[in-house]
Structures are given as C-alpha cells and as structure tokens.
Amino acid sequence: MFNNNKVNYILETAIHILQAVLHSYDEAVSDAHVLLCHVMRIERSQLLLLQDKQLSTKQVNKYQEYILRRLQLEPVAYIVGSVQFMGLEFKINNNVLIPRCETEILVETVLQIIDKQQLILDLCTGSGCIAVSLAKLKNIHNIVASDISEEALVLAKQNAYINNVMNNIHFIKSDLFNDIVNTKFDIIISNPPYVTETEYNVLKDNLKYEPKHALVACDNGLFFYKKIAKCAIKYSNSTFILVELNSKNVHKIKDIFASYSAYTNIEIINDYAGLPRILKAKIENTN
Numbered sequence: 214m215f216n217n218n219k220v221n222y223i224l225e226t227a228i229h230i231l232q233a234v235l236h237s238y239d240e241a242v243s244d245a246h247v248l249l250c251h252v253m254r255i256e257r258s259q260l261l262l263l264q265d266k267q268l269s270t271k272q273v274n275k276y277q278e279y280i281l282r283r284l285q286l287e288p289v290a291y292i293v294g295s296v297q298f299m300g301l302e303f304k305i306n307n308n309v310l311i312p313r314c315e316t317e318i319l320v321e322t323v324l325q326i327i328d329k330q331q332l333i334l335d336l337c338t339g340s341g342c343i344a345v346s347l348a349k350l351k352n353i354h355n356i357v358a359s360d361i362s363e364e365a366l367v368l369a370k371q372n373a374y375i376n377n378v379m380n381n382i383h384f385i386k387s388d389l390f391n392d393i394v395n396t397k398f399d400i401i402i403s404n405p406p407y408v409t410e411t412e413y414n415v416l417k418d419n420l421k422y423e424p425k426h427a428l429v430a431c432d433n434g435l436f437f438y439k440k441i442a443k444c445a446i447k448y449s450n451s452t453f454i455l456v457e458l459n460s461k462n463v464h465k466i467k468d469i470f471a472s473y474s475a476y477t478n479i480e481i482i483n484d485y486a487g488l489p490r491i492l493k494a495k496i497e498n499t500n
C-alpha cells in the first residue's frame with residue numbers, strides 16, 4: 214500500500230484510499246490522522262511537526278493493518294480501543310456501543326440540573342460514559358449504573374477506574390429495572406437501544422461492528438421507552454427522568470410518557486444538528 218515510509222507521503226496515500234470508501238474527505242483526513250497518531254503514539258497536534266519523519270517498517274505495517282480495517286468500515290474507536298467523551302478518555306471494545314456526541318447533550322443537560330447529593334440511576338450504561346462523566350465532572354458520589362451485558366459492565370468498571378471514580382458508581386447487571394432494588398432515585402437517565410429493524414437494515418454496513426442488542430429495539434424502536442416509562446415511576450423520588458431519543462420517533466415517545474399522569478413538564482431538547490434528541494420530564498411522586 215505504501216512505497217515510501219515518510220509521514221507526509223503515508224498520510225496523503227491513506228487519505229486518498231480512505232476517501233474512496235468513506236465518501237468524505239473530512240472523515241478520511243480525520244481517520245488517517247487519528248490512526249497514524251495511534252501508531253506513532255503522539256498527539257494530533259504533534260503530527261504537523263513530524264511530516265518529514267521516517268516511520269519504521271513495524272510502524273508502516275501496523276498503519277497499513279489499521280487502514281485495511283478502516284476500509285472494512287470498522288470504526289476508528291474500535292481500532293484504537295478508546296474514544297473521547299465529554300473530554301474524558303473511555304476504553305472501548307465491540308461489546309459496547311461507541312459513545313456518540315449526541316449523548317454528550319444528555320450529560321450536559323443532566324449536569325445543569327443535578328445536585329451533588331442526589332441518587333442517580335443510569336440505565337443501559339454500556340461503556341459507562343454517562344455515569345462516569347457525571348461522577349467525574351460534578352463529583353457525584355451516588356450513582357447506580359446498570360446494563361444487561363456482563364461484558365459491557367466489565368468495561369464500564371474499567372472506565373470508572375481509569376477516570377478515578379470507581380467508588381462513586383455501583384454497577385449492577387440487570388434487565389432494565391428487574392434487578393434494581395426498589396430505591397427511590399432522584400434522577401433517572403437512559404440512552405436505551407432505539408434503532409428500528411428497518412433503520413438498522415439500511416445502516417447495517419456502518420453499524421455492523423457494534424453490538425446489535427445495544428442498538429436495535431423491537432416494537433418499531435419503542436420497546437425500551439414503553440418499559441422505562443411504565444417502570445420508572447415506581448423508582449422515582451419526585452424529580453427528573455431524561456432519555457435520549459430516536460429523533461424520528463419523537464412524537465410517539467412523547468405520547469408514551471404523556472400517557473402517564475405522573476410525567477409532567479415534558480420537554481424535548483434538540484441536538485447540535487437541530488434534531489430532537491432528549492426527552493426530559495418531571496416525575497411527580499404519586500405515593
């Protein structure tokens with residue numbers, strides 16, 4: 214793939230090859246840079262200064278392997294094994310969904326309303342990106358984070374450890390609320406699976422490396438919203454619930470929550486692309 218081992222030549226070649234498959238120059242540039250920095254163990258800002266550097270044969274071979282994996286549409290986060298979320302470092306593998314920037318809006322919204330003493334539940338925690346970010350950025354000490362996947366929980370615990378918030382979060386393996394003791398939480402948060410089967414079939418090539426159970430929800434993408442809306446009331450301490458939305462199902466999801474009188478002040482918050490992304494509601498304690 215590469216006839217020369219100088220950084221600027223290698224980068225230019227990789228960008229050219231990636232662009233043909235990714236159909237985006239910007240994405241090709243970004244991916245080629247991130248992967249090369251990972252091989253060279255340098256920050257992206259250093260790359261510009263090292264354009265004339267010669268890579269070792271080992272480095273060239275490693276980079277070639279990474280580019281070939283990316284050409285198969287394997288996400289960069291899985292290739293390098295980590296991702297940045299809310300400015301923090303998270304370990305990632307293909308047992309968990311790669312945290313999305315849309316989910317940062319969920320975290321930012323929670324950060325605005327959260328109080329340090331509150332008891333938080335993060336359902337469907339995956340890599341732990343939401344729970345760990347809240348613990349780290351607001352020093353929240355009382356977080357319960359749950360997921361049905363044992364493998365996801367192993368990684369979420371590692372992420373709590375890496376970010377030095379291991380003592381702030383209690384991890385539980387649970388099918389939604391099934392194994393959560395009947396505690397009253399102050400804030401319930403979830404980014405549940407919400408992609409419909411039809412959407413998944415269209416996006417399959419781009420999503421094929423991520424676990425399907427983390428993405429797809431039956432009942433036209435509504436299964437988890439219905440379950441969460443029904444059960445969360447019992448676990449609430451008269452405060453807030455925030456869920457990430459499938460923007461294409463926003464009206465149906467809003468209707469699900471609105472069908473329970475316990476949910477009031479239902480608000481939809483848009484993401485940076487202007488798409489409805491977060492549902493925030495107050496849960497009135499009916500007990």
Ligand SMILES: C[S@@+](CC[C@H](N)C(=O)[O-])C[C@H]1O[C@@H](n2cnc3c(N)ncnc32)[C@H](O)[C@@H]1O
Nearest residue numbers: 312337338339360361362388389404405406427
């Ligand atoms: C969309 S991912 C969200 C992961 C992470 N919170 C994030 O925002 O990146 C959904 C997560 O829900 C988990 N999940 C799927 N079905 C579940 C269930 N029945 N109960 C609990 N968690 C479930 C998956 O394992 C996956 O980690």
